Amino acid sequence: MRCQCADGSFDDEPAFGIVSGDTSMVSITANANGDSMATITPADSQSHLVAITGPPTLVTDCPACSADDVTPQGSVPVPGNPAQLLVIGDTTTFPTNCPNTKIRIVAYQIQDASSVDFKINIPTKEQFGSKSSNTCNTTITTSEICSDTPSGIIHDTLSVGCNSVGGSCGYTYANQQWVFCKGPASSILATIGDLVVHNNSISVAGTTSSLKGRVFRP
Amino acid sequence: MKLMSAPALACLVLAITPPPRLCSASPKATTRNVRYGSIEGVVVDGSGAPIRGAKVFDEPLDSVRIGKDHFTRTDENGHFLLKDVPAGKTMVIATKLEDGYPDARYAVYSGDAVLPTVYVRSGETARNVLVKLLAKGGKLRGRIVEANSGVPVPRSRITLSRLDHPNWSLETDPADDGTFDFVLPTRPLRIQVTAPGFKAWTYPGPIQMVSGEQRDLLISLERLK
Numbered sequence: 001m002r003c004q005c006a007d008g009s010f011d012d013e014p015a016f017g018i019v020s021g022d023t024s025m026v027s028i029t030a031n032a033n034g035d036s037m038a039t040i041t042p043a044d045s046q047s048h049l050v051a052i053t054g055p056p057t058l059v060t061d062c063p064a065c066s067a068d069d070v071t072p073q074g075s076v077p078v079p080g081n082p083a084q085l086l087v088i089g090d091t092t093t094f095p096t097n098c099p100n101t102k103i104r105i106v107a108y109q110i111q112d113a114s115s116v117d118f119k120i121n122i123p124t125k126e127q128f129g130s131k132s133s134n135t136c137n138t139t140i141t142t143s144e145i146c147s148d149t150p151s152g153i154i155h156d157t158l159s160v161g162c163n164s165v166g167g168s169c170g171y172t173y174a175n176q177q178w179v180f181c182k183g184p185a186s187s188i189l190a191t192i193g194d195l196v197v198h199n200n201s202i203s204v205a206g207t208t209s210s211l212k213g214r215v216f217r218p
Numbered sequence: 219m220k221l222m223s224a225p226a227l228a229c230l231v232l233a234i235t236p237p238p239r240l241c242s243a244s245p246k247a248t249t250r251n252v253r254y255g256s257i258e259g260v261v262v263d264g265s266g267a268p269i270r271g272a273k274v275f276d277e278p279l280d281s282v283r284i285g286k287d288h289f290t291r292t293d294e295n296g297h298f299l300l301k302d303v304p305a306g307k308t309m310v311i312a313t314k315l316e317d318g319y320p321d322a323r324y325a326v327y328s329g330d331a332v333l334p335t336v337y338v339r340s341g342e343t344a345r346n347v348l349v350k351l352l353a354k355g356g357k358l359r360g361r362i363v364e365a366n367s368g369v370p371v372p373r374s375r376i377t378l379s380r381l382d383h384p385n386w387s388l389e390t391d392p393a394d395d396g397t398f399d400f401v402l403p404t405r406p407l408r409i410q411v412t413a414p415g416f417k418a419w420t421y422p423g424p425i426q427m428v429s430g431e432q433r434d435l436l437i438s439l440e441r442l443k
Contacts, residue, residue: 093388096333097277097309099325100385126285141278141304143285154286161282197284210375212391 080112082122082180084217085154085190090210092202098162104202106211108178110152110189115215118152122180124189126156129175136160136169136199146181154178163199170198178216190216253305253340259347260296261312263319268296269351272314275323276300279307279335305340309333312349318430319351320403325386326378327403328352355403356427360435362396362411370396371439374413381406381424402427411437 089107094100110118125146134140138161160170176192193205201208205216261272272292276283281304292298292312300310311333313321320327331352336344362374376398379387392398406424416439427433 089391091388091390093390094325094386095277096311096323096325096328096331097279099383124286139281139304141281141283141285147286149286156285157287158284159282162279164280210373210391212373213394 080114080116081187082110082118082152082189083113084111084115084215085109085178085192086111086115086117087211087214087216088153090212095159101160101163101199102202103157103159104204106156106158106204108154108156108190108216110149110154110180111215120152122149122152123147123182124149124154125179125181125186127177127179128173131174132172134160134169134171136163136165136171138162138164140171146179146186158195158197158202158204160197160199168198168200170196170201172196176204177218188218191218192216254302255305255338255340256343257298257300257303257308257310257336257338257347258343258345259298259310259349261292261298261349261351262296263351264353268292269312269314269317270294270296271316272296272298272312272319272351274298274300274349275311275313276303276338277309277311277323278304279309281306299343303338305338307335307337309335310347310349312351314351315401318354318357318401320355320401322352324388325383326380326388326407327355352403354429355401356429356431356433358398358400358402358409358425358427358433358435360392360398360437362392362398362413362437362439364416365438365440370394371413371416374411374416374439377408377410377412378402379408379410381408384408404429411439413439416441 085108087106088109089105091105091107093103093105095103110122110124112118123146124143126143128142128144140161143156163169173195176195178189178192179186180189194203196203204211205214257276261269261274263269270292273289274292275287275289283304288302290298290300311322313319313323315321322328322331322333331350334347334349336347338344362371362376363369364371370392374392374396375389376392377387377389378400379385390398402425404427406426409421409425411419419437419439421435
């Protein structure tokens, strides 16, 4: 737990206790340095008061905490459930491993229903309504199994890979959706639409132009 | 023992940080029966010194990975173990943007660098792969604004392209406030900015960064009459 002092410096204190209306949402673990880290798992779209307490600490060099022995304690708002995706970047370029085929990288920020960004790791996966064959003859690996999404940002890379057939080729994966993986249950974060991926043109949600600023909901 | 005062309570900032992981993602799902292996090796800079915290990616040559990034990070000795790599031929690429090494995954930056290609066998680990970062580049920062008002220009796009292969380009968006930030190699590049309803802007001549340099650009776009 981190206390910001009046002079702008920070005073890190270990945290060992939890006080919350719903302790299933909060856990404290030690990181590799032995520092305590609080992890909050939102279970709904409500705000909750969560107090983190630590052992009494003698503080003499921190004006903001001008008392002598203190028990670090604070509260944080708990964000709601991941509920939508905001496109924060859309890049088209050519990869080093096969520089004559186009790739497109769409960056999605995971947000709650109030458009608040999630800056923590969120487990996600993608799914599709249907998939055409790939006339470029490259085997395709997707993200259809739940995995980490560091900082709550999905970088979705689309490509046909190295085009072994020469001319125009590609595939269509219809009705792409991103899913929030939460235990055995999952919920749709966003329905993107069709991916039409060719060696020289990549359409997402019906456009080859940048999607920056667009919000996708379930 | 006593509780902190209300002002002190208000200044508490809780670090909501997930536990560190070596591998940020390990997605694997396929449209065919893909098999997987691993790659183990070391990332070094141009002098051969191991690099800590570099990102290491596999870029398959006879298959394609779509969806989320797949990478690992090197440890304090520059060592890495990249799991869930589709079997077959793959290029191994390392980047460390925060220290000024350009992103070698993209042809516009990678130039003529020789990047290692390994053959990964199903269920096995390709070992002792030496991956060299690109030479350190320079940081180009900038802001795109409307000439008269100085406000950010909506829907502007930045295009970087190589002089020797103009088609090997990269086109992307600035941030909402019009700012952008690139780590560029030391080879000359062209840079152009476009936006609907505005005259295109082109940097006068190629832009060529010096290793370690930081350059700032203010790009003022004029409206079409």
